Amino acid sequence: MNEGQNGGMNKLFCSNCGKQIPINAKFCIYCGQKIEDWKEHPSSEPKIHEQKKVIKRESESDDMSFVAYQTMEPGASFNNYKVIKLQGKDTDGIRYLVEKEGKYYVLKLFFPYKYSNLENIITLQNWLDRVQKLQHPHIVNIEEINYNNDPVYIITEFVEGMSLAKIKTYNPTLLTESLVREIAKQLVSAAIDIRLLGLSIKDLTLNSIVLNPETNKITILTSGISYEATDERDEVFHLGVLLAQMLSANQLAETVYNDENLREHKFTYIPGITLSMNKVLGECLHRNILQRYKTLHDLLKGLNALPAIEKDEVYDLAGAKMQAEDISPTQVPEPKISKDWIIFTVVGIAVAAIIIFFVLNWSNITKDNGTPSTWVSSIDEEDTINGEYQDNSIFNHRDSLKSRKDSSVDTRVDPRKAMLSQNQSSYSGSSGSVKIDTSPDRTLFVHISDGTFGFTRLKENPNHNVVQNGFYMGKYEVTQKEWNQYMKPANVSFVGDNLPVDNVSWMNIVRYCNARSEAEGLTAAYTILGNTASSVTCNFKANGYRLPTEAEWEMAAKGGQLYTYSGSDDADEVAWYRENSGRRYRTVGYQKKPNAYGIYDMTGNVAEWCWDWYSEEYPTSLTEFINPRGPATGTLKVIRGGSVNNGLGTNLSVVYRTKGNPAKGYPFVGFRLVRTY
Structure with a gap:
């Protein structure tokens, strides 16, 4: 068949991860997804699937085998639209430039995983329903949406111009402060309307904003609009990031000025930009969410109040060159x-x-x-308390569970030693004896008794190979509310007090543990001598909060059983994962059953950091069989449990191991706490 004629198919994309794969592939070489077989079609016309309602796919997705997309060549026909060329693809689907009745449009075919189950269907439909209601001069117009077609598709107007990302790369001098000020007002105005419909610009990038240089008008594409609940101040922050990228003359602007860096490091004024504009950016990009503009309307007022550039002072830092390594x-x-x-x-x-x-x-x-x-x-008599009280003041819950003989205690207690938090101390006994209970809240923590188990072993090898002392494990993943009590708010994927905190680094977690321990009158478990994970040591005898070792995590997750997932062989009973969550984590402990120990979400929701260094050889090369604590050194830390970003299979297994850089946070990766017993 000649180039450009109808019907030619020359590329194949995985419908799960969206990456291009070999034309005859049975499995995706990137994510392992099974691909249904393709056969050559003798017809000169490209195959158009029969119309059917999306909801019917719910029963078809049980085996999670998705059809891969073969791309259409120029000249092909799709529902009365003529394909001009393939524009590209993203994580949601494939885009084509198409033509109908002499007018150009953009056609987007969604990957099947976007409507593979009821949760995903609801998420996609909510997004499409809201997007088509957008009527704003700086948001692309929706021409057609078809829910019933397979695949589901959306058609938008074709926007003349060039993306701000390309302008930044090929013609950066065009982005003067005067122009960026106008773009900023248009962006904020559009963001206000987007937010009113329950949508967000949190994922908006310069690639999703098209500028018409003749009119200086921008248009936001649908790829930059997402359906998720976000704090309005986070959207202010993200708009500040985009404006900083446009204004900076640094070639590494997108590296220096990105959400992750600017949440960790203080924003510094941009040379060559007026002080007033830098102050607006500073108020957008403050790391403390309470110090930012409270609303998008406030930001718009700030932009409208800017003095004329010629009447303002330009920030000048002689020879200022910010490099990525400076951060x-x-x-x-x-x-x-x-x-x-x-x-x-x-x-x-x-x-x-x-x-x-x-x-x-x-x-x-x-x-x-x-x-x-x-x-x-x-004085010595007044200040002295006997050995029984001193022993009891040390956190040793194991001894408190065993029978102990009461002995008389001098009622003249040293007030310095008795001044502990009331919610951690209990005073009882007619003789005036003092007992200090520093054990955790049993509504939030469960006790895991001493025992043995098969480390990284399931039904195929049920033999035990590790001895583990008892400990307390948090019933729930640490929530955003708990995190915000001691640390600055994290750049979480979804905002909510009772949602698990995610996107927090291992290093900041150990700092959180120490801060919370000290605030509650406990002995901090960690000694932190620097800003790297190798500078952190753990006192496992301390009664303060800490991360679980990998062995503690797995022992708690198994609950004394050999299920594939934590608490069941049926993931739907105990876990939120990709196919039943729409890739949105839930309130901790929500709707799913706990495991036999009473612990929730150890499979799915968010994955969880552990104490141990990561090694591929470990734990098959165990050298410690009593309370193993991982390799002595390393560069990456262990992550366990899987998340709503993982599908059914090995990535959700209770013995699956992965790893992460301890200095970085990752979306959908959080943690839970333990305390020594």
Whole structure:
């Protein structure tokens, strides 16, 4: 068949991950997805699937075998539209430039996974329903949406112009501050309307914004609009990121000015831009969400109030060249907790004062023969508490569960040792005995008893190979509300107090653990001597919060059973994952059953960081069989459990292991807490 004639199919894309694969592939070489066989079609016309309602695909997706898309060549016909050329693809589908009755349009065919089950269908339909209601001069017009076609498709007007990303690459001088100010007002105006319909511009990039250089009018494409609930201040932040990328003359602007870096590192003024505009950007990009513009309307007011460029002062930093490497991980702020040097200084002063007191008063507090005087002895009696109280003040819940004999305790308790949080202390006994209970809240934590289990082993090898001491494990993944009590808000995928926190680095998690431990009067588990994971050591005897070791995590996840998933062989009973969640995590403990230990979401929802260094050889090459704590060194940390981003299969298995850079946060990766028993 000649080039350009109807019906030619020359490319194949995986419908699961969207990547191009060999024409005769049975499995995707990138994600492993099974592909249904393709056969040559003798007809000169491209195959058009019969019309059917999307909802019928629910029963067809049980085996998760998706048909791959073969692309249509120029000249092919699709529902009365003539294909001009393939424009490209994204994670949602494939785009074509098409023509009908002399007018150009953009056709987008959605990958089948977007409507592979009821959750995905609802998500896609909600997005399409809202997008087609958008009527704004700076948002692309929707010409047609077809839910019943297979594949589902959307057709939008063809927008004349060039994306801001290409302009930034090939003609950056066009993006003057004057033009960017006008673009900013158009963007914010459109973002306000988008938000009113329950949509978001959180995923908007310069590639999804087209500028017509003749009119200086921008148009936002549908690929930059997503269906998700976001905090309005996060959208303000993201718009600030886009404006900074446009205004910066640095060739590495998209590397330096991106969401991840600017949430970790303070925004610095952009040279060559007016001070007023830099101040607006600074108020958009403040790392503390409470210090940003509260609404998009406030941002628009700030832009409208900017003085004329010629009447403003330009920020000039001679020779300022920001490079990506200038943003060092050592600049990551630690949580606001007491500084060690202050503690050491206070202790030093106290010790010095005591020494001076005894030197000046030694003759008064000793008898002639050098023995302590009577009043010193009385002070000693007043300040002394017996060994039973001292032993009980140390967190040792194992001893508290065993039978212990009560012994009399002097009621004159040192107030310095008795001043613990009321919710952590309990005073009982008619004799005035004092018992301090520092065990965790049993509505939030479960006790895992000492035991043995088969580390990374399931039904095929049920033999036990590891001994693990008991510990307390959090019933739920740590929530955003809990995180925000001690750390600055994370750049989470979905906002909600009772949703799990995600996109937080391993390093910031250990800082969180220490901050929360100290706030609750517990002994911090971690000693942090620097800003890298190798500088962190763990005192596993401390009673403070910490991450589970990989062995602790797996022991808790299995719940003493050999199910494929945590609590069941049926993932739908216990887990939120890609096929039943629409790739949106849920409130912790929501609707799914716990495992035998009473722990929720150890399979799916968000994956979870562990303490251990990652090694591919571990744990098959175990050298510790009692309380194993992973390899001694490494560069990556272990992540377990799978998330709503993972589909059915090995990635959700209770023994599946993956890894991550401890200095970085990842979407859909959170954590849960443990405490030593």
